[in-house]
Amino acid sequence: MQKDLYKEGYTQNRELSWLRFNERCLNEARDKSVPLLERMKFVAIFSSNLDEFFSVRAGSLTDQKQMKPDRIDNKSGLTAEGQLKKIYAAANRLCDRREDTFKDLKKALKKEGIEDLGYEECTKTEKQWLKKFFAAKVEPLLGAQIVDSRHPLPPLLTGVIYTAGVMKYQGAQAVALVPVPGSLQKIIRLPGKKGTCRFVHTEDLILANMETVFKGAVFTDRIKFVITRNADVHVDDDAYDEYGDYRDKMAAMLKKRKKMDLVRIEVSRKPEGTLRKFLVTRLRLRDNIMYVSSMPLDRKYMFGISDLLEAPQKYLYEPYEPKLS
Numbered sequence: 001m002q003k004d005l006y007k008e009g010y011t012q013n014r015e016l017s018w019l020r021f022n023e024r025c026l027n028e029a030r031d032k033s034v035p036l037l038e039r040m041k042f043v044a045i046f047s048s049n050l051d052e053f054f055s056v057r058a059g060s061l062t063d064q065k066q067m068k069p070d071r072i073d074n075k076s077g078l079t080a081e082g083q084l085k086k087i088y089a090a091a092n093r094l095c096d097r098r099e100d101t102f103k104d105l106k107k108a109l110k111k112e113g114i115e116d117l118g119y120e121e122c123t124k125t126e127k128q129w130l131k132k133f134f135a136a137k138v139e140p141l142l143g144a145q146i147v148d149s150r151h152p153l154p155p156l157l158t159g160v161i162y163t164a165g166v167m168k169y170q171g172a173q174a175v176a177l178v179p180v181p182g183s184l185q186k187i188i189r190l191p192g193k194k195g196t197c198r199f200v201h202t203e204d205l206i207l208a209n210m211e212t213v214f215k216g217a218v219f220t221d222r223i224k225f226v227i228t229r230n231a232d233v234h235v236d237d238d239a240y241d242e243y244g245d246y247r248d249k250m251a252a253m254l255k256k257r258k259k260m261d262l263v264r265i266e267v268s269r270k271p272e273g274t275l276r277k278f279l280v281t282r283l284r285l286r287d288n289i290m291y292v293s294s295m296p297l298d299r300k301y302m303f304g305i306s307d308l309l310e311a312p313q314k315y316l317y318e319p320y321e322p323k324l325s
Contacts, residue, residue, distance in 0.1 A: 059230030
């Protein structure tokens, strides 16, 4: 039977096949014959691909799981729920490989005098310099939100990194949120001697300075996270008459995307206590969609490391100039 072709082993599930394709991007990051900063870029490409995959393909399967739970994929014989289970398991394995790859690349960069630092790894003098930098260049651009019984959770957006903490102020407790603005530079080079490059991440600087943002408060716990929402919204052409203007129709669709279900959340460490309760109740967090990452959550910075270096070309591919035939 045509629908049972998968039983012969000739076909495969396209989502799992795509994850194997993306693994090839990660393999480029692990290939020591590739220049060092290009390998970092492949980690970022792998991560960006995975973000889009979850928002669209896993999002589509999430919809199918709710609307047609018994529908069988004729290529692999799996229901939508069966496919999602395999996707999350495969993505977990790939993300673990990404973590290992990133650690190896950090060590390799350090040997070259390029240090990708956490805030806590900075010296006392560097932290003092960073506090001044934070006050002058970062804090004025931040927006902050308190979430408690009187302050509702604002809509959280896909791809935006949030720093969150358990805040105590004047005997009361609340969860504080600070989104990391996309307009800020992603990495900050620390002052130092020529020939070396030490830098920290803006997201880590914000996380470390939550007390400065919420003056007078004490933070007992803090974390970074970024969410991915289902973005697979179908535009129904028959609904055009409802809006009359195609622009209104698209605006309504984009507004709807901001409130769709989560398909993944990445956290800087496994949440506990109040922060876990906050994520579970407010975001309907499920363990199978949570990925713990010790890496910076914004990986686009990997394309900008070369801008901090005096002589970056040794870590990049040779420039290619196309020639007319």
